Amino acid sequence: MQIWEDFLGDPLILKGLRFLIWIIFIVLCIGFLRKWAKRRIENVNFxxxxxxxxxxxxxxxxxxxxxxxxxxESVKDYTIIIGLFTAGLTFTLQELILSIAGSFYIFFVRVYKPGDRIEINNIMGDVIDIDSIYTTIMEMGEWVSSDNYSGRIVKISNAFVFKGPIKNYSMDFPFVWDELNILVTFDSDVELAKNIIMDCSNDLLADYVDKSKANWEKMVERYYIENAKLDPTIAMRLTDNWVELNLRYITDYKLRRSTKHKLFESIGQSILATKGKVVLASTTLQLLKIPEVDVAVK
Structure with missing residues (x-):
């Protein structure tokens, strides 16, 4: 009992206990006020x-x-305590410290914000929340094709902003380049096929191209980057089986899947309207008959 009384009688111990109690009280208040705001405030953004x-x-x-x-009080009274405390934090809480530092880095440097589509630590998705330790992402991909939600919510430590690349699909330039391939037979009118593809892409992508040009001019002014061609382009490649027409175009980062669908649908209908002048190619197999062999057995 005497040891316990001496322990509690130490002013440094009492100050440390008071400090710990205040920390616990503030943390509890934060949690209570966050829950209160969640229940009482209806506007999601506010x-x-x-x-x-x-x-x-x-x-x-x-x-x-x-x-x-x-x-x-005098700093010398706390030299040992501060030293041990710092060493303990460095060894056991380094990931937590990095996460908290990462949260400040994210907010002040504007690496990404809620609503951005990012890829970090090989996980792609839309950022739905950023707190002091974790970034919460609505995951995309995995077993789901294209840019669709998988339904999983992923929490990633904010420390990852210091450990690897962060791919942001929406910061500064909310457009991405995409491609699709149209395969036509060798006896098709290739020039007509090119014109069909360009006409369909120009009709569907005119708004994206105009908006992206304004954004790209700001990119050129802000970053050390050369000017890029934003209008749709076609590249042709000859293969053993068909002529491959590769369309490269720009689209909104959130509408990549629907844009490709509209392009395929429009190009397909236009090619069918040519009444055989342009024919879509497909893999074909040619089966050869094995020659008959007469075998005479004596």
Whole structure:
């Protein structure tokens, strides 16, 4: 009992306990106010910002509490405690520290924001939330083809912003280049096929091209990057079986799948309307008859 009384009688221990109690109290208040805002605020955008504001204010209070607690008396009284505390954080909480640092980096550098479509740590999806430790993503791909949601919500540590590349599909330039291949037979009118593909792509992609040009001019002014061709282009390639016409075009990053569908549908209908002048190619197999052999057995 005497040891316990001496332990509690130490002013440093009492100050440390008070500090811990205040930390727990602030964390509980943050959680309570976030839940209150979630229940009472109906506007989704305002509710999200309010929750983030509560969280930031709470962490600022914790930072102020740390400064006040460890600077009220002589620094020499806390040299050992601070040293051990720092060593413990560095060894056991390095991932947590990196995650918190990553959250500040994400917010201040604007690496990405809620609503952006990104790919990080080989996971692609739309960012739906960013907190002090995790980035929450609505996953795309995996067993689902093209740019469709898989239905899984993925939480990624914010520390990953320091560990690898981050692919942002929507920051500064919300357009992506895509391609599709049209295969026609060798006896088709290839020039007519090219004209059909270009006419269909120009009709469907005119709005994307006009909007992307304005955005690309800002990209050229801001970054060290050369100007790029944004209008649809066609490249032809001859194979053993057919003529391959490769269409390269630009589209909205959220409408890549639907744009490709519309292009295929429009080009297919236009080719059928040529009444055989352009024929879509397909893989064919030619079966040869084995010659008959007469075998005489004596």
């Amino acid at each position: 509710r999200y910002k309010a929750q983030k504001g509560i969280e930031v204010i709470g962490y600022l209070l914790i930072a102020i509490l740390i400064l006040v607690t460890f600077t009220m």
